[in-house]
Amino acid sequence: MHAQSRQSVSFPLECDVLVVGGGINGAGIARDAAGRGLSVVLCEQHDLASHTSSSSSKLIHGGLRYLEHYEFGLVRKALIEREVLLRSAPHIMWPLRFVMPHAKGQRPAWLIRMGMFLYDHLARRELLPGSRALDLRRHAAGVPLKAEFKRGFVYSDGWVDDARLVVLNAMDAADKGAQIYTRTRCDSLERQGQQWQATLRRDDGHAVQVRARCVVNAAGPWVAQFLGEAAHVRSRKSVRLVKGSHIVVKRLFEHDHAYIFQNPDGRIVFAIPYERDFTLIGTTDVEYRGATEHVAISQEEIDYLCALSNRYFNQPITSSDVVWSYAGVRPLLEDAAADASAVTRDYQLDLNTEGAPLLSVFGGKITTFRKLAEEAVDMIAPVLGNQREAWTANACLPGGDLFAATPENRAVREFDAFVQGLQTQYAWLAPQLLRRYARAYGSRTHVLLKGRNKLEEMGEEIFSGLYAAEVDYLLRHEWANSAADILWRRSKLGLHFPKGSEAVLDAWLAARGQRSLQQTADEPQAASR
Structure with missing residues (x-):
């Protein structure tokens, strides 16, 4: 298990890879690259999974209907990924x-x-x-x-819980040393020899200068706009x-x-x-x-x-x-x-090496994000002098190691046994609440509940089943910053709570002066063991 720690940073930041975009592809690429020993900075202009990556049908699937369009390669790739992903995070898939x-x-x-x-x-x-x-x-x-x-x-x-899948990838990237900036826009990019000079601007107006050896444009719907307006690069591809x-x-x-x-x-x-x-x-x-x-x-x-x-x-x-x-x-x-329903769900990676490398991601679907990320890092790593092998196919996402440190069929087939173990260990919590924790946090439920031995130690019950302890966990470990982050992206508790709950929780956070405990304007966070 790991906890977040503050890490002082001198400016400008220097990194191997700057990833622009905190959706599933950007988070997946940051995770893969960090795991191969590359230094990574990721910036997302809003919250993680704010847009496309939290608005899917929430399925890990090959795409049965794509067979009608003869996309056999895409379907096969997605079908292979189904079981890889199910093993890696059986709590959210x-x-x-x-x-x-x-x-x-x-x-x-x-x-x-x-x-x-x-x-x-x-x-x-x-x-x-x-x-x-x-x-x-x-x-x-x-x-x-x-x-x-x-x-x-x-x-x-x-x-799949699509928004949580993005957050888990960002957490794993941070655990491996990546710096994650949420609510931070990449305002400009300029090639300076074999490096990129980037200006990142947080929503509080604070600017951060970054020097990167490579930039990955994983801006999703903004991929073409970002190329033209920030990077001033023309691409032959479009979305x-x-x-x-x-x-x-x-x-x-x-x-x-x-x-x-x-x-x-x-x-x-x-x-x-x-x-x-x-x-x-x-x-x-x-x-x-x-x-x-x-x-x-x-x-x-x-x-x-x-x-x-x-x-x-x-x-x-x-x-x-x-x-x-x-x-x-x-x-x-x-x-x-x-x-529109017949447009391919496959992806293409466009590597521009007219100076410092710039990789742009066009297309894709949530089921193939891990493979896309692997292929992306396979393209950029050798250019950066990194020869480490791909690793994510045999790795758990945070919380996915229910019974072992590596993905296994047992974790998928025996999830109920894991839940029963939690209910025995934390018998002082309601069984239904522990089941929800198990689905959301997997083995990291133990991090959430560390040092707590009775209900009173969970803190204030803000709404039925939402305790201060869980809110603190989301602020500290998952970049949550607002009620919308907590009730609609880190969870779907907003569906179960009364109308107006978002405003109540925002007021609760404001009254305590609370925001994300992971990140300040000058101190992006990396996880440490």
């Missing part, structure tokens, strides 16, 4: 079975069977069961569906911005399977059990040309998702049933596809 109801007018059953056979066999599986046909009249998944859906198919993929929106409603079914629905317009939408009491429905695919900082679901998208849900489920929903929604812009690699 777990296997999930998906039910696809079949009806007349949809893709023929033989074609679906063939696609699922291919999906099962494109990559080796140890943790996930294969697909099979399903009689919905005899299965729990058929109960909430309309009577016309009598048969279907079931297959496996995985679930296509596609908005994906989701709605959350009260639970529509009792079982633990998810659904994948085929719409007559050819789109695929998921209905997923979410946060115990809810159902998550999405996503849409809409061309986007607005400001990337302020993305919101439209009424048209809400109506679309409600209508699709009503086509399948007995229980109808309307926009008034939506308890929460979110939208994000996916920076997809530009291709010739006319339909």
Whole structure:
């Protein structure tokens, strides 16, 4: 286990790699590079996972529908990564079975069977069961569906807490020496011989000068804008911005399977059990040309998702049933596809070596982030004289070492046994609360609870199940700075608390003069053991 410690820094900062962007790709690259012994600075203009990386469908999946677009290489790469990721962080990722109801007018059953056979066999599986046909009249998944859906198919993929995945990568990077600056924008970049001179500006106006041997542009939706405006570099590649929106409603079914629905317009939408009491429905695919900082679901998208849900489920929903929604812009690699839903989810890495190296990341999906990061560092490390081998395929993310220091199938299959062990060790805490801690923090639950032996030592209970001890942990170890960070990105507790809870928690933090304990304007933080 590790705790954060302050580390004085002389300015300007000097590093091997400056990573711009604190989404999943930037955090993953920072982690991989730091683990190979490169000195790393990462800056993110807002909070970690503020945008695209916390607005996904929250799935670790190969992408069954991508087979229709003949993206066999992308699907295979993602299928291989599914089980690598599940082993690395079994607390925030777990296997999930998906039910696809079949009806007349949809893709023929033989074609679906063939696609699922291919999906099962494109990559080796140890943790996930294969697909099979399903009689919905005899299965729990058929109960909430309309009577016309009598048969279907079931297959496996995985679930992920996407925002926490980003934070865990940043934590691992910091543990290996990386300096993580949140709420810090890269204002300018200038090549000076074989180095970059960068100006980073925090949201309090404080400027930090950085000299870096290499820059990684992982700015997501801003990748092209950053190249032109900050780095003054032209690129032959571009991204296509596609908005994906989701709605959350009260639970529509009792079982633990998810659904994948085929719409007559050819789109695929998921209905997923979410946060115990809810159902998550999405996503849409809409061309986007607005400001990337302020993305919101439209009424048209809400109506679309409600209508699709009503086509399948007995229980109808309307926009008034939506308890929460979110939208994000996916920076997809530009291709010739006319339909936004057909745009490739693959990625390309563009290395510019006209002076100090500049690597830009175009496209990608959350499932392949680790492989993308590995390939990115494979490209830049030799240029920087670093020959260390890739390492992340066989490493746990923070909290993922439930039973051993290396990834293993047992941690995925025996998660409930880990929870039971926590409940025995910390019997003075409510079992449901410990289960939530186990899912959020894994083995780092012991860090959260270190030195506490009774409920009174958890501090003030700000809301039901949210104690001061947990807030302090998030401030100290996870770069949380506000109620939104805590209630909507480090957790989804905002869904369970009363309306207005965000303002109450912000006032609670302000009354104590609290903000992130990891970082000050002059002292970025690295973890130390």
